[in-house]
Structure formats: structure tokens, C-alpha cells
Amino acid sequence: xxxxxxxxxxxxxxxxxxxxxxxxxxxxxxxxxxxxxxxxxxxxxxxxxxxxxxxxxxxxxxxxxxxxxxxxxxxxxxxxxxxxxxxxxxxxxxxxxxxxxxxxxxxxxxxxxxxxxxxxxxxxxxxxxxxxxxxxxxxxxxxxxxxxxxxxxxxxxxxxxxxxxxxxxxxxxxxxxxxxxxxxxxxxxxxxxxxxxxxxxxxxxxxxxxxxxxxxxxxxxxxxxxxxxxxxxxxxxxxxxxxxxxxxxxxxxxxxxxxxxxxxxxxxxxxxxxxxxxxxxx
Amino acid sequence: xxxxxxxxxxxxxxxxxxxxxxxxxxxxxxxxxxxxxxxxxxxxxxxxxxxxxxxxxxxxxxxxxxxxxxxxxxxxxxxxxxxxxxxxxxxxxxxxxxxxxxxxxxxxxxxxxxxxxxxxxxxxxxxxxxxxxxxxxxxxxxxxxxxxxxxxxxxxxxxxxxxxxxxxxxxxxxxxxxxxxxxxxxxxxxxxxxxxxxxxxxxxxxxxxxxxxxxxxxxxxxxxxxxxxxxxxxxxxxxxxxxxxxxxxxxxxxxxxxxxxxxxxxxxxxxxxxxxxxxxxxxxxxxx
Numbered sequence: 001x002x003x004x005x006x007x008x009x010x011x012x013x014x015x016x017x018x019x020x021x022x023x024x025x026x027x028x029x030x031x032x033x034x035x036x037x038x039x040x041x042x043x044x045x046x047x048x049x050x051x052x053x054x055x056x057x058x059x060x061x062x063x064x065x066x067x068x069x070x071x072x073x074x075x076x077x078x079x080x081x082x083x084x085x086x087x088x089x090x091x092x093x094x095x096x097x098x099x100x101x102x103x104x105x106x107x108x109x110x111x112x113x114x115x116x117x118x119x120x121x122x123x124x125x126x127x128x129x130x131x132x133x134x135x136x137x138x139x140x141x142x143x144x145x146x147x148x149x150x151x152x153x154x155x156x157x158x159x160x161x162x163x164x165x166x167x168x169x170x171x172x173x174x175x176x177x178x179x180x181x182x183x184x185x186x187x188x189x190x191x192x193x194x195x196x197x198x199x200x201x202x203x204x205x206x207x208x209x210x211x212x213x214x215x216x217x218x219x220x221x222x223x224x225x226x227x228x229x230x231x232x233x234x235x236x237x238x239x240x241x242x243x244x245x246x247x248x249x250x251x252x253x254x255x256x257x258x259x260x261x262x263x264x265x266x267x268x269x270x271x272x273x274x275x276x277x278x279x280x281x282x
Numbered sequence: 283x284x285x286x287x288x289x290x291x292x293x294x295x296x297x298x299x300x301x302x303x304x305x306x307x308x309x310x311x312x313x314x315x316x317x318x319x320x321x322x323x324x325x326x327x328x329x330x331x332x333x334x335x336x337x338x339x340x341x342x343x344x345x346x347x348x349x350x351x352x353x354x355x356x357x358x359x360x361x362x363x364x365x366x367x368x369x370x371x372x373x374x375x376x377x378x379x380x381x382x383x384x385x386x387x388x389x390x391x392x393x394x395x396x397x398x399x400x401x402x403x404x405x406x407x408x409x410x411x412x413x414x415x416x417x418x419x420x421x422x423x424x425x426x427x428x429x430x431x432x433x434x435x436x437x438x439x440x441x442x443x444x445x446x447x448x449x450x451x452x453x454x455x456x457x458x459x460x461x462x463x464x465x466x467x468x469x470x471x472x473x474x475x476x477x478x479x480x481x482x483x484x485x486x487x488x489x490x491x492x493x494x495x496x497x498x499x500x501x502x503x504x505x506x507x508x509x510x511x512x513x514x515x516x517x518x519x520x521x522x523x524x525x526x527x528x529x530x531x532x533x534x535x536x537x538x539x540x541x542x543x544x545x546x547x548x549x550x551x552x553x554x555x556x557x558x559x560x561x562x563x564x565x566x567x568x569x570x
Binding site: 040045 | 356
């Protein structure tokens with residue numbers, strides 16, 4: 001429900017004064033500033049990494065202080081960031097529900113960070129891939145289908161070979177994820193562009209029935225069509241031997257994923273480079 | 283209710299044409315924002331968009347709401363942060379063109395507010411590269427710490443080492459050095475102008491182009507030299523980001539000695555420290 005929370009905060013807490021002094025809540029110290037500076041060097045960061053970063057900042061500036069609970073720490077910073085129309089947004093990876101954080105821009109088209117790193121034709125390639133991903137049933141767009149659109153790109157002419165490299169650049173910069181020749185959105189892109197996507201593709205966009213956030217990958221009810229993220233499915237149908245669609249009550253036809261929080265922590269601390277999906281059991 | 287227009291300006295175009303136009307540009311280029319009031323000459327392109335523009339964008343250059351001003355400052359902060367990431371000094375003309383737009387009349391105030399937010403929130407100080415240059419950079423008010431490297435998302439600047447060495451060379455040689463002398467020294471460290479380096483890539487390009495573009499170094503041809511030689515000096519950014527004393531300390535550390543072991547340079551560094559300690563004559567955002 002992160003999206004709902006952020007929405008509510010924006011609407012009800014309209015500031016009545018301009019910049020200058022500290023906001024009614026939240027005071028920035030060097031701990032927070034270093035945290036923000038270093039957080040900004042990441043496009044997106046997993047929660048355990050965020051905690052590590054937070055501890056580092058305390059160690060540098062305020063050894064004696066107790067490390068504030070992460071959620072409060074971030075809310076504190078967000079209350080200061082509000083007037084700048086940016087926010088540290090929390091989300092989750094769509095394939096296995098790992099909590100992730102990104103500093104996102106709330107006010108303008110969320111491609112601003114991308115816009116400064118890529119050329120016009122590269123951005124257009126991303127847009128084409130994005131549209132294919134959103135329109136797809138699985139949340140994935142094949143490399144072939146994306147590359148076939150290379151002739152339609154704005155800006156300097158791009159050959160397919162070049163486009164392949166640009167797609168890899170997107171993967172390296174965490175805008176896309178590649179799986180077996182198909183591409184989907186990285187959690188970074190989902191966090192940063194959720195608003196943009198919802199407003200630009202209101203008809204094609206898919207929303208999770210449970211958390212109401214943007215959905216790219218997930219499961220859908222074959223009867224009524226509602227969709228849910230895999231982690232949302234796991235949570236909703238936890239230890240339910242007869243999973244039924246929350247909307248139409250029909251039997252839920254898909255395998256219910258199980259995400260083991262202990263294994264998550266182990267994998268995180270061992271800094272595995274690739275995560276495999278958890279074994280699924282009924 | 284998520285699809286309804288929110289009170290805050292979101293700058294979201296609805297039509298296909300707008301979607302396509304705004305995609306290629308982000309906040310760094312043409313932020314769909316309050317800058318495009320009716321007075322702007324950019325209107326011809328987006329005539330149809332005016333109707334669908336947010337209610338907050340004022341139809342003419344008149345009184346602006348608190349929210350509009352706040353949004354404008356926010357855009358400016360974003361722009362400065364993104365531009366500075368590339369370490370290229372930010373030109374005032376670019377700021378005016380890509381962010382300020384119709385708010386030109388209050389540009390000094392907007393810049394001042396943005397500078398305040400940058401410092402309070404992020405710990406970055408907005409400074410003019412040189413007086414009257416109308417270009418700006420961000421200086422970090424927080425001291426970098428070695429352990430930062432472990433929690434960063436980028437490589438920081440792995441080339442910083444090379445820059446520091448060159449800055450040290452320049453200072454120790456009396457604030458100016460010939461390029462040939464630089465390579466004579468660097469060769470001993472396994473860094474060559476013509477050979478690709480594992481960490482630095484193309485050291486010649488790094489030193490004579492990139493560091494110069496970032497204003498850390500000045501690179502000038504020495505007239506009447508044959509073969510042609512160049513001289514290297516500190517650039518304006520170096521004087522803002524570091525100091526003679528800091529560089530001397532770095533050199534001393536490398537040699538495992540004390541800064542005072544170089545009395546001439548130590549004196550010079552001390553004098554520089556004293557000059558810096560005197561109160562500044564201008565604030566972060568110049569008034570002109």
C-alpha cells in the first residue's frame with residue numbers, strides 16, 4: 001500500500017510555507033545528508049543494503065547515537081524531501097518480493113535520470129520496450145519484438161546490433177531485467193516510473209488487486225481477470241489449502257509461490273550475485 | 283481516485299503527441315512544468331496541450347502560487363543535482379533555458395532558494411566556478427570517508443587517485459608543470475600517455491581532456507616550443523574543492539613524511555589557509 005500512503009501524504013500535508021527553515025517534522029543532520037548522497041549513487045537498493053548504508057552514516061557522524069528504526073529514519077527524511085517533490089520510495093521485487101528502495105522524482109516525467117544518461121534514440125528504444133512490456137500478458141517483451149521496432153525510433157538511425165547493446169546498457173543500469181532473451185522492467189524502473197506509466201497508459205496498465213500498485217509480472221484469475229503480484233499471492237494465500245480468487249471466488253488456478261524469509265536473509269548476507277526463485281510448494 | 287488530477291503539479295501530458303514529446307526529455311531538459319506559461323514562445327508546439335495543462339500553471343506571467351514556486355525550486359534542485367553528477371560546470375544559460383523559463387524575473391531568488399535546499403537537505407553547496415563566470419558547481423560540505431566506497435552505488439571517482447597525483451605534482455613544482463614532466467613522473471608508476479591503463483583507461487585523455495573539462499586542471503600550449511609542449515596548472519574547481527594544504531598533506535602521506543619537510547610549499551599552503559579563513563565576500567548564489 002506504499003502508493004496509497006504516499007498519495008495521502010501528498011494531499012493532506014500541503015505545506016503552507018516555502019523553503020527556509022526546517023519542516024514541521026524531520027530535521028536533517030549530516031547522518032541524513034550522507035545517507036541521501038550515497039543513496040543517490042544507487043538507482044535502487046535492497047533493504048539490507050539500505051540498513052548497512054544507514055549504519056555507516058551513523059558511524060561516520062554520530063557513533064554514540066542509537067540507530068533509528070529504518071522506517072522512521074526514512075519517513076523523517078521524506079518529510080523534508082516533500083517540498084522538493086522527491087521521495088525515498090519503498091517497493092518490492094516482483095519475482096520474489098524483496099524490499100527495495102529508490103529515490104524517485106514525483107513532480108516531472110520520471111525519465112529525468114534516464115534522460116541525462118541516454119540519447120534520444122536510446123530513450124525511444126526504451127519507450128518501445130516499455131510499451132511492449134505493458135501490453136504483454138506475461139510482463140515480458142522478447143528481444144526480437146523490440147528489435148523489430150528499431151526502424152521506428154526517433155533521432156539518429158540505430159541498427160539492430162547497436163540496439164542489442166543499448167538493451168544491455170539498460171540492463172546494466174537497472175532499468176530492465178533480461179531473462180532468456182526476454183525483457184521486463186527492473187524494480188528501479190517500476191518505482192521510478194509507476195506514476196508516469198499509470199498516467200500515460202491508463203488503459204493498458206495492470207494493477208495488483210491486493211496492494212493496488214503497478215503490476216508488470218504476476219498471476220491472473222482466468223475467470224474475472226484480476227491480477228496479483230507473486231509476493232502478494234504468496235502472502236494472501238499463505239497456508240490456504242483452497243486458494244480462491246478474492247474477486248470472483250473461483251478456484252485460483254496457479255501454483256502458489258512460497259517465499260522463505262530466512263533464506264532471503266541468508267542469501268542477502270552471502271551477497272549472492274544471482275537469486276533463483278524459491279522452491280514452490282503447496 | 284489515482285487517475286484524478288492531483289493538486290500538485292505533476293506535469294503529465296495526456297495526449298499521444300505530448301507523451302512522445304516529453305518522453306525524450308526529462309527534468310534535465312524540458313520539464314513539463316510551470317515554466318510554459320502563455321508568454322513563452324514554445325507555445326506554438328504545444329497549442330493543444332495548454333488546455334490539458336495542470337490548473338496550477340498560470341495562464342499568464344502574473345502572480346504565481348506558492349506551489350508553483352515550490353515546484354520550480356524543486357525542478358531547479360533536481361536539474362543541478364543531475365548536471366553536477368557529470369562533473370561538468372552548469373551554465374547559467376542552461377539553467378535559464380531548461381528550467382527557469384518564464385520565471386526569469388525571479389531567477390536570483392529561485393537560485394538562492396535552490397542553493398539553500400541543496401545545502402540543507404543534501405549537504406551540497408552551490409558555488410560559482412569563478413567570479414562572474416555564470417557557471418556553477420556543487421561542493422560537498424561533507425568530507426568523503428574511505429568507507430564511503432563500500433556503500434556507494436557508483437565507483438565514486440577511481441580516477442581521483444590520478445588527479446590527486448597530478449595536482450600534487452603541479453603544486454610541488456611551483457604551481458605549474460610541463461606536460462612532459464608529468465609523463466616523466468607517471469611513467470615510473472606505470473602510467474603512459476600512449477598505453478591503455480587498466481584503471482584509468484586512456485590516461486592522456488583523462489588528464490588533458492576530462493580533468494580539464496571538469497575544470498580541475500588548466501592545459502595551455504607553451505608558445506615557441508618544438509616539439510610542442512603544454513603546461514598544466516590547477517583549475518578553478520580544484521581551488522574550490524580542495525586546498526594547497528590538503529594536497530601537500532596528500533603528497534606528504536605518499537612519501538611517508540611530514541608536510542613541514544617541504545618548507546617552501548608548507549609556507550605557501552599556510553598562507554592559502556589564512557586567505558581562505560577570511561570571511562567570504564559573496565554568498566553561494568551571486569546576486570547578478
